[in-house]
Amino acid sequence: MHLVPIGQVRSPYRNRRECPKQASSSDPASRIEIAPKYMPALHRLEIGQEIIVLTWLDQGDRNVFQCHPKGDPQRAMHGVFATRSPDRPNPIGHHQVTIRDIRDNVLVVHPMEVLDTTPVLDIKPVLLPGSHPDTALPDPAMAQAIIRTGRDGWMRGLFNGMNGNISLRSGRHMLITGTGSAKGHLATRDLTCMDLETSETVSGPLPSSETPVHLSIYDHQPRASAIVHTHPPHLLALSLSCHTGSLLDLPLFEGKVFADRLTTVPALAPGTTELGQAVGHVSRAHSCIFMENHGLVVWAPTLVQALALTEEIESLARIRLLHTG
Structure with missing residues (x-):
């Protein structure tokens, strides 16, 4: 040897x-x-x-x-x-x-x-928590994509502390950030694997409290493979002063393109089935959903696209606030 x-x-x-x-x-x-x-x-x-x-x-x-x-x-x-x-x-x-x-x-x-x-x-x-090389769980590359998205979103000010959540879908499984995890400093141990058909946890910590939103979007929108939920500060500030539909009033060509993807659901308690159902219903026609008094959830085929859409909406909100003073 x-x-x-x-x-x-x-x-x-x-x-x-x-x-x-x-x-x-x-x-x-x-x-x-x-x-x-x-x-x-x-x-x-x-x-x-x-x-x-x-x-x-x-x-x-x-x-x-x-x-x-x-x-x-x-x-x-x-x-x-x-x-x-x-x-x-x-x-x-x-x-x-x-x-x-x-x-x-x-x-x-x-x-x-x-x-x-x-x-x-x-x-x-390190394998996913509780996983085995022969177990039919999501590819470990999914975990790294979520970790990278958390870090990138945190660096852009879209995640702060432990708020927000991120998920990916692969077949009948969903990989989602665990409750109380700091998105800018995620590790594999912070991720939860769930069975989409049974909504049961397969491995990992307690899943995010907003799991009902993710499950409902994946159930209603077959094109969704990635979800990013953030609390964008400029969008939230804008919502406190006027309806988010005011984004449509921006005299910018790209403003209408991205604002048209945005819709709003009324203020419902976070983590509830009611909020999940409301978001899932509108996700059939819109990829960016603003939850009043709460935050923004965006679905896309990939996490890169979902985070990019989040950045676009937050940027438009910031421009709107600067324009109105």
Whole structure:
């Protein structure tokens, strides 16, 4: 058996005394430098994706079979196979991290508790929560599309904190953001897979409270494969001063094109079946639905298109507000 490192970790930790026993959210990010010959193997890794990194903990003691967990002598002795100690017969490190950036052959990841220059043996993707490679769940690429949409929408000011939700449909399954998830910082664990035929959760956390809206749109509109629900600040501000139909009054050629796709449903309590049914009904004729006192929901064939439509409506609302002063 012959293992060949594919790269090394560059971290701020120079010795074992500095290195934390367990990674935490407060730790600084680390870089994984992949050897140039292995760069093709990085294809289709995405920012925001969760991965498993296998390392060779080269400073580990291979003759240690028992230890005190986390080096704490007050804790009972354990066999090393019952711990994450770097001292073990084969000192292989196992780290679940999130990719924060990709720069050519460098992955910026977090969190990771290894020494600087630790050899990297392999990288594997994290599957959807509760999934298995042979399970008929949505393609993991769907998860990365939702993560990317959340980040892009957050950077454009369309998502703030934990508001809004995003979903994709594939066959009889829907992948949707979980309740209370921060859209600008999504990870695979924040996504819920649901069965569209039974409305039951297949895997993942509690789904978004606006799940009835998504389910109803997919039920009423066969052309919808992607849904983005946001709370656009300019559109909401405009709705407080006048009816959103005033967008039609803009003397801009593109104004009418996009405003014609917009309709409104009355103020109904968020998360209710009544709101879901109202939105689903009008989604047959309109792809952009403003829910009074709430926000905007947009469906499209892809998330890129749904987010772009959201941006167009929000931009028109901003122009309208600037025009009227």
